[in-house]
Amino acid sequence: MNWLGKVFVVLILIMSLVFMGxxxxxxxxxxxxxxxxxxxxxxxxxxxxxNQENTQLTQLHNLREEELTAEKLAxxxxxxxxxQERVNLVERNVQIQTELDELKQERRDATAAVAATQAxxxxxxxxxxxxxxxxxxxxxxxxxxxxxxxxxxxxxxxLRNEYEAARERAxxxxxxxxxxxxxxxxxxxDPDTDPSGVVPSVDGVVTQVRRTGGSQLVELTIGADDGxxxxxxxxxxxxxxxxxxxxxxxxxxxxxxxxxxxxxxxGHIQEGDRVATRLKL
Numbered sequence: 001m002n003w004l005g006k007v008f009v010v011l012i013l014i015m016s017l018v019f020m021g022x023x024x025x026x027x028x029x030x031x032x033x034x035x036x037x038x039x040x041x042x043x044x045x046x047x048x049x050x051n052q053e054n055t056q057l058t059q060l061h062n063l064r065e066e067e068l069t070a071e072k073l074a075x076x077x078x079x080x081x082x083x084q085e086r087v088n089l090v091e092r093n094v095q096i097q098t099e100l101d102e103l104k105q106e107r108r109d110a111t112a113a114v115a116a117t118q119a120x121x122x123x124x125x126x127x128x129x130x131x132x133x134x135x136x137x138x139x140x141x142x143x144x145x146x147x148x149x150x151x152x153x154x155x156x157x158x159l160r161n162e163y164e165a166a167r168e169r170a171x172x173x174x175x176x177x178x179x180x181x182x183x184x185x186x187x188x189x190d191p192d193t194d195p196s197g198v199v200p201s202v203d204g205v206v207t208q209v210r211r212t213g214g215s216q217l218v219e220l221t222i223g224a225d226d227g228x229x230x231x232x233x234x235x236x237x238x239x240x241x242x243x244x245x246x247x248x249x250x251x252x253x254x255x256x257x258x259x260x261x262x263x264x265x266x267g268h269i270q271e272g273d274r275v276a277t278r279l280k281l
Contacts, residue, residue, distance in 0.1 A: 202226045203276035206236065207255070209269055216260040217249075220275055224251040234258060234275045243267040246275065 110127075113120050204222035211217070218236075222228055228251050236243040244265035246258030260269060 201277055202228065203274060204234075206269060206271055206273040206275060209271060216269070218246055218258050218260060218269060220246075220256050220258060221254070222275070223254050223256045225253045228256050228277075232277065233261070234277050236269050236273050236275050238267070238273045241267060243269050243273060 110120075110123075114124050202222050204220045204226070206218055207221055208219040209216065210219075220234070228234075228248055230248055230251060232248045234246050234248065236246060244267065245261045245263075247261055248256050248258045250257045
């Protein structure tokens with residue numbers, strides 16, 4: 001091989017290295033646009049999600065418009081009903097006024113008839129009897145109104161007496177509360193203590209011990225009827241030996257379930273062991 005062939009070989013090698021570098025640069029900057037568009041979190045999925053949200057918002061908007069339209073129609077119907085009732089009342093008022101005018105005219109005619117002819121004496125006597133009956137009815141109505149007034153007066157006096165008794169009882173309870181507050185403070189107790197946070201002094205027996213999920217659960221014979229609540233703690237002992245502490249997880253009227261607090265466990269807990277909120281060995 002002459003020197004010209006060697007030059008071509010070197011040039012081919014150099015060009016191969018250059019093209020290989022260009023190919024690597026192109027491959028490094030290549031991006032799969034199909035995956036960007038059709039991938040799980042691609043642009044197409046985002047577009048579909050946006051379209052779904054737009055459809056939901058459009059449906060919600062249409063629903064709100066339908067509700068507003070229905071409310072508007074109901075209000076218009078109610079307004080029309082009220083207007084019709086107003087018209088009916090006006091017509092009824094006109095009718096009553098007409099009837100009143102007719103009654104007045106009839107009364108004038110009757111008066112003129114009494115003055116004009118003695119033949120209407122019987123009619124006037126009947127009218128007098130009717131008036132006397134009306135008077136008796138008015139008197140009876142007055143007596144009933146008086147009876148109602150008297151009963152209301154008696155009820156008012158009774159309510160006033162009950163009010164005075166209640167007021168005296170309230171004052172007595174206020175004095176009792178003040179006295180109890182003084183007694184509690186003298187004995188070192190805070191009167192503002194929340195009663196729900198006070199743990200009752202009760203004791204019971206362990207009826208069952210089991211393990212669940214790495215925790216040791218204990219069933220007791222005391223529950224909500226004894227004053228226990230979730231979050232209270234009880235101490236476990238056998239005779240004079242202290243075994244540990246339980247945190248109450250669940251309560252029922254006559255039993256409860258607690259979890260063993262490993263920080264205070266000093267022995268194996270078993271059925272028949274005693275528990276108490278106030279430990280007295």
